Amino acid sequence: MSGSTGDGMSAGQWLPLVGLTLSAFIFNTSEFMPIGLLTDIAVDLHVTEARAGMLISVYAWVVALLSLPLMLLVARMEYRRLLLVTLALFIVSHLLSAVAGNYAVLMASRIGVACSHAVFWSIASPLAVRIVPEKRRSLALSMIVTGTSVAMVVGMPLGRIIGLYVGWRTSFLCVAVLAAVVFCYLLAVFPKVPGGKSFSVRRLPVLLKHPVLVGIYLMALLVPTAHYTVYSYIEPFLQQVAGLPAEWITLTLTAFGAAGIFGSMLFARYYDRRPARFVAAVVVGIALLLLLLRSAAFDRYVVMALCIVWGIAVTAFNVAFQAETIRYAPEDAAPVAMSIFSGIYNVGIGCGALFGGAVCTYLSVADIGYAGGVLAVAAVVFCLCRLLPLLKGRIS
Known part of the structure; x- marks a missing residue:
């Protein structure tokens, strides 16, 4: 994958960047999706909508509290491996969400997703600028944010539509499947990126x-x-x-x-x-x-x-x-x-x-x-x- 495209980036640089953009899309789709599914979750798990809403609040506070400690813990890990491990945790947590039989299990699964979110958004932008030429760093960052924007436009409404027609659990299952596809893609195209010093x-x-x-x-x-x-x-x-x-x-x-x-x-x-x-x-x-x-x-x-x-x-x-x-x-x-x-x-x-x-x-x-x-x-x-x-x- 050494052929260069017209804008000075090779396929070997474009393909990993596309993978990161897709990852940004699925991470933010997952973050926003419960907003449109709260009523169905509350009814199915026999909790109030206010208690179901705590899934969103706890998610945000877990990300806020654990972003720094988690990155200090994994800072030395080679970043390709870290990215794949983060996605694996994301996938497993969504599978757990899909089969959650009660509110406590669903909350635990969302905490798992929040931990993967905290690590992903700590490494996504630094990784994006490291895998492209210096003059294309702004483009790389804009693509990551584009993935987030598309998630707001398409991801959350699509998750709600799936939830309305085939159940909220299927929405989480679909995210897990999509994440698994992206995992395989990144496994194939993402280069090794040395981790930082301790x-x-x-x-x-x-x-x-x-x-x-x-x-x-x-x-x-x-x-x-x-x-x-x-x-x-x-x-x-x-x-x-x-x-x-x-x-x-x-x-x-x-x-x-x-x-x-x-x-x-x-x-x-x-x-x-x-x-x-x-x-x-x-x-x-x-x-x-x-x-x-x-x-x-x-x-x-x-x-x-x-x-x-x-x-x-x-x-x-x-x-x-x-x-x-x-x-x-x-x-x-x-x-x-x-x-x-x-x-x-x-x-x-x-x-x-x-x-x-x-x-x-x-x-x-x-x-x-x-x-x-x-x-x-x-x-x-x-x-x-x-x-x-x-x-x-x-x-x-």
């Missing part, structure tokens, strides 16, 4: 005292918290405040996910030219869009257009800050640095959902855009005043 807890100050990485990690808390303050409750907002009918809400949320593909394309095209400006633009854009959400609710076309641009901006933020994390972390510490990023990001998801819930309870669902926007403005101030000067110091 990364002990004693070396963490190298990452936690680096001024740019600390800034990135703070942004990984602030912006997701702001985003999920709003996005966690976007469905009731669109229904109650914007007055959208059910089919328009579905269309808007689908368009939001699809917009992420365009956001990853913009990153691949423009990020390398002006990284600092790109970072600033997406952070400022997210803040403005959240603050304008309530005003846009007067018209269905306007609020849908805002959600599309919002989807573009959030995806661009995710991939840009992953790129900055990899750029500034020592090469042998990149997976550990990414595990910290992923863990903090998931804390932001949980905090945003809690804060948004409080806003809905004590104020109004109409105010979620303002609440998230205030947090996003704080992120803008920090980014422009503290983080951007450091990035510009690197970019002439």
Whole structure:
């Protein structure tokens, strides 16, 4: 597989990258899928919907808490082997989900999936940039994020459709089968990638005292918290405040996910030219869009257009800050640095959902855009005043 394609990448570089993209798709399909199956799971296992919803909350907190410890544990493992072991755990956990006879077994299986998720998203981006030429790193990262975006558009609805017609267990079984196919594909095409040096807890100050990485990690808390303050409750907002009918809400949320593909394309095209400006633009854009959400609710076309641009901006933020994390972390510490990023990001998801819930309870669902926007403005101030000067110091 040494033939070179027209863009300077050989088949031996494209094929593993496609495998990572497919892996990103199935991992995020699995993460989002229970959202559309909660009612069926609750009825089948004789639990309340609130208790079934804990499958989602526990998943996010396991990822947040275990991303760093798990990566410290496996940092020296050869990365091809680690990727395959991670996928194997993912497959076994989904098979366990498919045959779970009670709530406790299903929860245990989802914790297993969360552990595989924590490791995969710690190594996916660093692996993507290591298996392609340096000038194609932005393309590699954008493809990984594209897999995530496609999962939001196709994966979750498809899992729900399968669940509605043949049962929620079959949805988990289908994910396991798809993951097994990807496992065989990666076994055939993925090259060996040496693991890093042993990364002990004693070396963490190298990452936690680096001024740019600390800034990135703070942004990984602030912006997701702001985003999920709003996005966690976007469905009731669109229904109650914007007055959208059910089919328009579905269309808007689908368009939001699809917009992420365009956001990853913009990153691949423009990020390398002006990284600092790109970072600033997406952070400022997210803040403005959240603050304008309530005003846009007067018209269905306007609020849908805002959600599309919002989807573009959030995806661009995710991939840009992953790129900055990899750029500034020592090469042998990149997976550990990414595990910290992923863990903090998931804390932001949980905090945003809690804060948004409080806003809905004590104020109004109409105010979620303002609440998230205030947090996003704080992120803008920090980014422009503290983080951007450091990035510009690197970019002439």
